[in-house]
Amino acid sequence: MNYRLAYLSEAWVNWCPQMGTVLANEEVKDGVSERGGYPVERKLMPQWSLRIMAYANRLLNDLDNIEWSESIKEAQRNWIGKSEGSSLRFGVSGMEFSIEVFTTRPDTIFGVTFLTLAPESELVPQFTTSENKKAVDEYVHYAKNRSERERQSDVKKVTGQFTGAYAIHPFTGEKLPIWIGDYVLAGYGTGAVMGVPAHDMRDFSFAKHFGLQIKKVIQPNSPSPLEKGQGDEAGCFDGKEGKCINSDFLNGLEVKDALKKIISEIEKRGLGKGKTQFRLRDAIFGRQRYWGEPIPIYYENGIPKAVEEKHLPLELPQIDKYLPTENGEPPLARAKNWCYRPDVGICSPSLVERGLGGEVELTTMPGWAGSSWYYLRYMDPHNKNEFAGKDAMNYWKDVDLYIGGAEHATGHLLYVRFWAKLLYDLGLIPVVEPAKKLINQGMIQGVSSIAYCFIRASGGDSYPTNLLPRVFLSKGIAKRFSNNTPSAADIGLVDAVRKKINLQIQKTHPNSTITLDLIIPIHVDINLVKEEVMPVGEFKKLNEEYGNAEYILEEDKFYCESIVEKMSKSKLNVVTPDDICTNFGADTLRLYEMFLGPLEQSKPWSTAGITGVSGFLNKFWRLFHVETKISNIELREEFKVSEEEPTKPELKILHKTIKKIQQDIENYSFNTSVSSFMIATNDLQGLKCNKRAILEPLVILLSPFAPHIAEELWGEGKLGHKDSITYATFPVYNEAFTADDSFAYPISFNGKMRFNLELSLSLSPAEIEKEVLANPQSIKFLEGKQPQKVIVVPKRIVNIVV
RNA sequence: GCGGGCGUGGCGGAAUUGGUAGACGUGCCAGACUUAGGAUCUGGUGCCGUAAGGCAUGGGGGUUCAAGUCCCUCCGCCCGUACCA
Numbered sequence: 001m002n003y004r005l006a007y008l009s010e011a012w013v014n015w016c017p018q019m020g021t022v023l024a025n026e027e028v029k030d031g032v033s034e035r036g037g038y039p040v041e042r043k044l045m046p047q048w049s050l051r052i053m054a055y056a057n058r059l060l061n062d063l064d065n066i067e068w069s070e071s072i073k074e075a076q077r078n079w080i081g082k083s084e085g086s087s088l089r090f091g092v093s094g095m096e097f098s099i100e101v102f103t104t105r106p107d108t109i110f111g112v113t114f115l116t117l118a119p120e121s122e123l124v125p126q127f128t129t130s131e132n133k134k135a136v137d138e139y140v141h142y143a144k145n146r147s148e149r150e151r152q153s154d155v156k157k158v159t160g161q162f163t164g165a166y167a168i169h170p171f172t173g174e175k176l177p178i179w180i181g182d183y184v185l186a187g188y189g190t191g192a193v194m195g196v197p198a199h200d201m202r203d204f205s206f207a208k209h210f211g212l213q214i215k216k217v218i219q220p221n222s223p224s225p226l227e228k229g230q231g232d233e234a235g236c237f238d239g240k241e242g243k244c245i246n247s248d249f250l251n252g253l254e255v256k257d258a259l260k261k262i263i264s265e266i267e268k269r270g271l272g273k274g275k276t277q278f279r280l281r282d283a284i285f286g287r288q289r290y291w292g293e294p295i296p297i298y299y300e301n302g303i304p305k306a307v308e309e310k311h312l313p314l315e316l317p318q319i320d321k322y323l324p325t326e327n328g329e330p331p332l333a334r335a336k337n338w339c340y341r342p343d344v345g346i347c348s349p350s351l352v353e354r355g356l357g358g359e360v361e362l363t364t365m366p367g368w369a370g371s372s373w374y375y376l377r378y379m380d381p382h383n384k385n386e387f388a389g390k391d392a393m394n395y396w397k398d399v400d401l402y403i404g405g406a407e408h409a410t411g412h413l414l415y416v417r418f419w420a421k422l423l424y425d426l427g428l429i430p431v432v433e434p435a436k437k438l439i440n441q442g443m444i445q446g447v448s449s450i451a452y453c454f455i456r457a458s459g460g461d462s463y464p465t466n467l468l469p470r471v472f473l474s475k476g477i478a479k480r481f482s483n484n485t486p487s488a489a490d491i492g493l494v495d496a497v498r499k500k501i502n503l504q505i506q507k508t509h510p511n512s513t514i515t516l517d518l519i520i521p522i523h524v525d526i527n528l529v530k531e532e533v534m535p536v537g538e539f540k541k542l543n544e545e546y547g548n549a550e551y552i553l554e555e556d557k558f559y560c561e562s563i564v565e566k567m568s569k570s571k572l573n574v575v576t577p578d579d580i581c582t583n584f585g586a587d588t589l590r591l592y593e594m595f596l597g598p599l600e601q602s603k604p605w606s607t608a609g610i611t612g613v614s615g616f617l618n619k620f621w622r623l624f625h626v627e628t629k630i631s632n633i634e635l636r637e638e639f640k641v642s643e644e645e646p647t648k649p650e651l652k653i654l655h656k657t658i659k660k661i662q663q664d665i666e667n668y669s670f671n672t673s674v675s676s677f678m679i680a681t682n683d684l685q686g687l688k689c690n691k692r693a694i695l696e697p698l699v700i701l702l703s704p705f706a707p708h709i710a711e712e713l714w715g716e717g718k719l720g721h722k723d724s725i726t727y728a729t730f731p732v733y734n735e736a737f738t739a740d741d742s743f744a745y746p747i748s749f750n751g752k753m754r755f756n757l758e759l760s761l762s763l764s765p766a767e768i769e770k771e772v773l774a775n776p777q778s779i780k781f782l783e784g785k786q787p788q789k790v791i792v793v794p795k796r797i798v799n800i801v802v
Numbered sequence: 803g804c805g806g807g808c809g810u811g812g813c814g815g816a817a818u819u820g821g822u823a824g825a826c827g828u829g830c831c832a833g834a835c836u837u838a839g840g841a842u843c844u845g846g847u848g849c850c851g852u853a854a855g856g857c858a859u860g861g862g863g864g865u866u867c868a869a870g871u872c873c874c875u876c877c878g879c880c881c882g883u884a885c886c887a
């Protein structure tokens with residue numbers, strides 16, 4: 001608060017009535033809450049916000065200095081949404097005040113034919129003429145009550161209303177009608193735009209819809225972009241490659257030159273100024289829920305004041321219910337003692353006197369408050385005085401590698417950068433970026449089972465909807481209904497069910513009839529479904545609410561659809577790794593997950609192939625043991641490792657593996673590591689190698705991948721070490737052991753590989769060429785022709801062009 | 803619309819700076835040891851063809867001695883975002 005980083009203001013917020021809380025922009029998806037999927041509406045509320053916009057430029061520019069995935073960087077760039085342009089004031093005809101707009105294309109100023117304001121704009125009532133008042137009020141009411149979801153789902157629908165007032169063109173003095181329209185957002189820029197229909201798609205569709213004038217002021221340099229536009233888009237050119245026309249003193253200028261000239265002209269005439277606008281909004285910091293850090297602010301005579309440091313941290317008070325109060329206050333309003341006096345600390349309301357203390361803030365911090373800085377605490381977790389000491393922070397500095405989900409691109413991952421900068425500015429941490437490198441790990445997805453059923457309702461004297469039986473449809477039938485191509489048989493089946501239900505409900509509600517219309521998907525527990533077939537009996541048993549449901553089958557079976565999506569409890573598609581741990585061990589699970597593919601890739605969980613990894617670990621184990629057959633069914637296993645000197649081929653296998661694993665770890669390419677371990681094990685098994693000098697380094701290499709088996713082989717009773725393998729030093733790669741003295745050259749003719757030829761690596765390219773051409777096989781493939789050119793790449797390939 | 807990513811056998815996926823496409827694993831086929839095999843081991847397995855050979859990295863075109871890799875173009879899939887003036 002003291003640094004003007006946090007402030008209290010009336011702000012339009014995403015209010016979610018069902019959850020009783022405000023949500024951040026990124027917590028809202030498609031007009032509903034990301035968690036729970038409840039509707040969200042826009043509401044003006046006093047809110048604590050953090051001034052992240054003050055950091056917009058730095059958050060944008062510093063992206064160039066960090067090794068984060070391009071997709072995350074790009075998402076953040078878009079979210080910050082920097083655009084450069086100019087502010088510009090339009091006078092209102094017959095009124096004292098003016099309307100300010102922000103535009104990135106002031107060069108099109110002579111093409112302005114109207115202004116549009118957001119319906120929420122406070123200016124609207126001030127200039128609306130009396131004859132338009134009723135229509136405007138109606139429109140504003142309509143627009144405000146149109147949920148975000150509707151607003152977003154039909155972007156194409158053009159709505160708006162003329163206010164009756166006119167603005168004055170600052171250069172030509174023309175009268176421009178002032179409209180309101182919900183394509184203009186209240187929260188961006190000034191909530192008002194200048195309409196240039198000839199050169200902006202949105203203005204264009206608005207103008208076309210309401211029959212407003214369209215005035216062309218940019219002549220495209222190449223005619224194609226204009227002609228390309230088809231149907232509704234024809235006639236609008238929003239590109240920047242063109243020259244100004246019909247534009248007074250701008251005529252003949254290229255757009256980019258016109259931009260400079262018009263901005264200086266606007267500034268000279270005092271109509272506005274060059275300006276940079278960001279899409280990023282300040283971050284709303286209050287949440288109307290219980291679980292969150294309390295905000296250390298109290299209100300003395302209505303003035304917010306900070307709780308003194310000696311009283312920090314505030315702890316959440318006990319309350320009876322974690323729900324908002326009846327009159328809509330946050331849950332903290334239920335606390336009995338939630339007042340503060342600077343001399344006492346948290347206290348009961350009775351201790352608050354006039355001018356001394358007051359109620360403590362009732363909202364709590366959002367989830368990202370803690371996630372934005374907790375990593376700093378890890379550097380010095382036992383420090384009692386500060387979140388982390390200077391020495392610790394100078395030692396650890398930033399996070400070397402952050403592995404996290406891509407879904408936090410514009411939430412947590414932007415805020416954590418913001419906080420780092422903020423703490424750096426306050427001199428509290430030594431770095432401006434929290435993490436040098438970031439990798440998005442892929443998600444293991446689940447395969448969900450979907451059963452389709454009708455949304456049911458009843459007409460007539462309305463049988464209660466929740467008591468109406470559900471009607472489930474087997475996959476094929478549901479698909480045909482969804483595509484509007486049900487067969488006669490399908491319709492017959494549904495009608496039969498409809499009649500049956502009607503008979504049943506009409507016993508109590510004689511005029512009621514069921515309507516079956518839309519089909520919705522319902523997740524079914526995947527443990528129930530085998531090969532897309534759902535046993536209806538068991539399903540009914542497990543789900544009471546579907547006990548009286550009707551099931552329309554195909555070939556006497558109820559089929560579900562399988563879809564791949566995020567693995568999640570709510571989707572009933574969770575596979576626990578417990579069975580795999582029990583049957584194969586935790587090492588196998590760990591190794592298998594690595595072996596599935598690149599770290600960044602998401603893929604559905606499938607255990608096909610897990611036996612390969614398990615088999616590898618068994619094979620690796622057997623390198624250290626001899627098995628003696630006691631009887632037909634019993635084997636005795638005995639640890640046996642030889643102290644003999646390793647041979648050249650054995651050392652070669654080891655050192656090739658060391659090199660590969662080292663590279664793979666540096667590249668986070670764990671799937672290929674697993675395969676090189678398999679290769680090494682197969683090769684050593686082939687050589688029947690059980691030498692300590694080879695196996696011991698190999699166990700160390702394997703230990704980060706399969707820690708349990710490695711630790712066991714390393715310890716007493718096996719390789720006999722006292723300390724944990726964790727402390728063993730990583731083997732050193734020695735090139736001498738892997739060097740070859742010959743290479744099997746692939747010999748190709750016109751780029752097609754024909755045969756291999758083993759040649760010494762000491763040969764010069766000319767000697768290689770000679771050897772190759774003299775080879776009987778080459779002669780065969782040359783078919784008596786003269787080679788035009790021979791390309792020799794040492795240790796790679798020989799290509800003969802014929 | 804815009805932005806990011808991706809497309810290779812039946813499947814998961816390998817392939818340094820352009821240099822033997824399909825490593826490794828599954829699956830499948832055959833065999834060995836077995837009362838048995840969901841254990842273990844051996845061999846085979848991209849497609850067409852008896853073979854020689856030909857064709858193959860989403861489709862088409864280009865650069866190159868040589869292209870999964872580079873360039874152009876089209877198609878498809880996934881993720882993010884959405885009236886930002």
